[in-house]
Amino acid sequence: MFIRECWYVAALSSELEGKPLSRQILGEHVAIYRTESGEVVAVADRCPHRGYPLSLGKVEGELLVCGYHGFTFDCSGSCVSVPGQDRIPTKADVRTYRVVEQGRWLWIWMGDGEADLTKLPETPWLVENPQWSSVTGYAKIDGSFDFLVDNLLDLSHETYLHNGSIGTPEVATTPIEVEVDDDAKVVRVFRHMDAVQCPPFYSKTTGLEGQVDRWQDIEYFPPGFYMLNARIAPVGQPPLADGSDDHAFHMKIFYGLTPASEGKVHDFWALARDFCVGDEEIDRFLEKMQASVVQEDVDALNILQARANESDTWSEVSIKIDRGGLAARRVLETMKQVQ
Template sequence: MAQPTIARPETETFVRNVWYIAALRSEVGESLLGRTILGISVVLYRTRAGKVAALRNRCPHRGYPLTEGKLGDDDVIACGYHGFRFGPDGTCLSVPGQDKIPGRSDVRSFPVTENGPFVWIWMGDPELADPAGIPAETGFADPDFRFVSGNVVIDANHELIADNVLDLSHESFIHATKIGTREVAETPITSSSSESRWLVQASRIMRDVECPPTYRERTGLRSPIDREQHINFFVPSLYVLDTMVVAAESRHDPADGPRRAYHGKVIYGLTPLSERQTHYFFAIGRDYAQDDPEMDASVQEGQLCLIDEDAYAVGVLQNLMDTEGPEFEVSIRLDTAALIARRMLARRLRAEAKG
């Protein structure tokens, strides 16, 4: 069916032709879930056949949210205000008081797919929505990794959060009691980009460094360690961090056998709710303690603590920007990846605006 249009601001601030994480798979069931994405209210639910549907969460009659309605056993939503009925594809099936359904009574449906622990949504041109476009770098298909996932809302623009996760030197200060050591801020990064994939990459390799508290607790390693961080950031919203910690080679005795390296994956989906709020989805993977529910709980709790610390910092910045406006910034070499991402986002917005 022809998709109803949604009014756009004169100056677009969000990339739309990209897969955004909309929800955890576990959140979407046979009930109506409302979520605002890129400033647009969406309703998600799972049909009796198990397929996820995503519709504009506004009845075209008087704009009443469909989440205030009722989902029937036939997968049809009945608007809770005046009873307009809509199928999973957004087609208006009936209206009260007449047989003829008025034109433009359908609601917009959005392409969705499931990958890893997430439901993904495409807010742009549905003809371009290819699920194969979700990067394989997430590692969700890798059986060596066990993932723990969750989501929170942060009161800050998604670009501020991207700056935060692309410059991991803040770990030395914001996360000093958990995963940060002085070497993170003191070690240079190498960075590169791929315009064809809208990808920014950054790596930091640290040798003979302190083992931070979180890694000591989870792996049993003691200082010194060798530590690596490799970032793949798919502008504007998907962040993948591959980490590795291992006993320092400089202190290793070959008689002790091979060193055990511990690998982790950190997946962040930075889905804009609005210009000043962001859905922060996460999936944290590890290749150790695979069948340990206590480790799952520890990882979940630890990640929420890290996000809370980051949320405070970017929230402070957002409040200052709201009250005082943008400020002149001094950048250094450790900002390289974040600066590349900012410029790439601007180019992607311009390219999308040109069609």
């Protein structure tokens, strides 16, 4: 069962050039495309005529033309032309979905009710911004949404699964703090590591060597948006009393978690940094490093799902590091109940 009345990331903006994109979201096939004027449109990926995927059609100006018999739709999903006759059947319109392009990510409202713009996560770091540079990417996981939530809320796995890039021994050994804001539906997990080894992911980008203070502050906005606020600073230099923190390097690591279908999830990611802004060499380095970190997670979650498919008698054991993940499960469960 999916949580529907909310926004999910549907695509990277960079995926919307050229042919329409086919993407399954919450079990529904959606065709997403950009018109000639730049508007982004999402429609049910099924022509009302014979059910052919509209994502296999083509965009002509502001119109989408089915690649099977040429049924043609405008941006509101209205069928404006069919072959061989002037009269257009009233049932020939196609369902549209509300989408909002916000910098590097495209968001989609999957609910039946009207799209609630007040619930749309704000991501100013992923739009043109002189203080921040960002890179982004995407992976598909043949593993359940719940596995990805668990993975992202418990970063102690970095020590073992991402050893050599972002994982150092202290990530697993440093205790976490967990906070749940039940009203706002936010789960926060804090891990502050002081005077620890700087992993290559950060040493190569910040230039800091040896020991650093490294903070990982997670904010998870269930179901579909996750932000890890990473802070890397010289040892013993916390933010000043007025909140300024100019001597530190900040990176925000975002995930858009979007269920594709039962047991499959889209993993959209982005990194934004407030240092080396505009440095394309750093962009490429981070893109490559993060893609390989994400691939390590993808491989692990695919294996977890394959094992889960084999057995229903097994049950898990939880420890203190799982408090963030368990809190997230509780919030997700509540959201499912109330919708």
